[in-house]
Amino acid sequence: MDLILLGAPGAGKGTQGALLAERMGVPKIATGDMLRDALRQGTALGQEARRYMDAGELVPDSVVLGLVREALTKPEARTGAIFDGYPRNVAQAESLSGLLDEIGRRIDAIVYIDVPEEVIVRRMSGRRTDPQTGAVYHLEHAPPPAEIAERLVQRPDDQEETVRNRLSVYRQTTAPLVAFYESAGVPVHRVDGTRPIEQVQGEIMELLGQ
Numbered sequence: 001m002d003l004i005l006l007g008a009p010g011a012g013k014g015t016q017g018a019l020l021a022e023r024m025g026v027p028k029i030a031t032g033d034m035l036r037d038a039l040r041q042g043t044a045l046g047q048e049a050r051r052y053m054d055a056g057e058l059v060p061d062s063v064v065l066g067l068v069r070e071a072l073t074k075p076e077a078r079t080g081a082i083f084d085g086y087p088r089n090v091a092q093a094e095s096l097s098g099l100l101d102e103i104g105r106r107i108d109a110i111v112y113i114d115v116p117e118e119v120i121v122r123r124m125s126g127r128r129t130d131p132q133t134g135a136v137y138h139l140e141h142a143p144p145p146a147e148i149a150e151r152l153v154q155r156p157d158d159q160e161e162t163v164r165n166r167l168s169v170y171r172q173t174t175a176p177l178v179a180f181y182e183s184a185g186v187p188v189h190r191v192d193g194t195r196p197i198e199q200v201q202g203e204i205m206e207l208l209g210q
């Protein structure tokens, strides 16, 4: 199955994507995670991406397309993938259709995680990431084990001003993808992302018939 997780920054795409990937045995292809990896490794791509990410703007389409193309050629992606944070605009959606077409696949479903903006702004201030494993926690809603609490970091783009810009970019360029896929006849499953993580997970699994 090839599945796209859509939703605003902080809606819970990464959290649900990691759980779904494990349960469905397919990789999560998360462009944000790949860009942060490139940044940590100090590659030229990472350097180029940094100024966009720090400002909460989208990295150029050509950069992310290369990352997704590479991820799709890996053996673990041969039976499907969960796309998290990609596509983010209509041009990326069309590129993804083209990539999948080349390997005889198509998007089977969209899961749209709906969370109001004010909930998101509050939620982002509590997000923490483990730099060693990439695991994502929340100080209140998904507390980390005490023994790793000290090494957790906050993402630079989780400052309130940057979050508000990311939300504005989302509203203008990514949110229209819901209508784009609906009009293309792809099933779009809407999920209330304000409920606890396990409940959101349960509903997604049920909607997908898993």
Ligand code: AP5
Residues within 6 Å of the ligand: 007, 008, 009, 010, 011, 012, 013, 014, 015, 016, 031, 032, 033, 035, 052, 053, 054, 056, 057, 058, 059, 060, 061, 064, 084, 085, 086, 087, 088, 092, 123, 124, 126, 127, 128, 136, 137, 138, 139, 141, 142, 157, 166, 193, 194, 195, 196, 197, 200
């Ligand atoms: P990216 O990393 O993709 O960020 P995003 O889409 O803004 O999404 P987030 O990772 O912030 O949130 P999420 O929905 O995954 O939520 P999470 O599960 O972590 O992109 C970052 C930047 O990279 C972009 O701004 C752009 O510059 C660039 N980029 C990436 N992809 C690109 C592309 N395709 N094209 C161009 N540029 C691109 O959850 C958030 C927090 O809430 C966590 O602490 C979590 O524990 C908690 N939480 C999750 N679910 C719940 C729940 N149900 N209840 C309470 N708390 C919850």
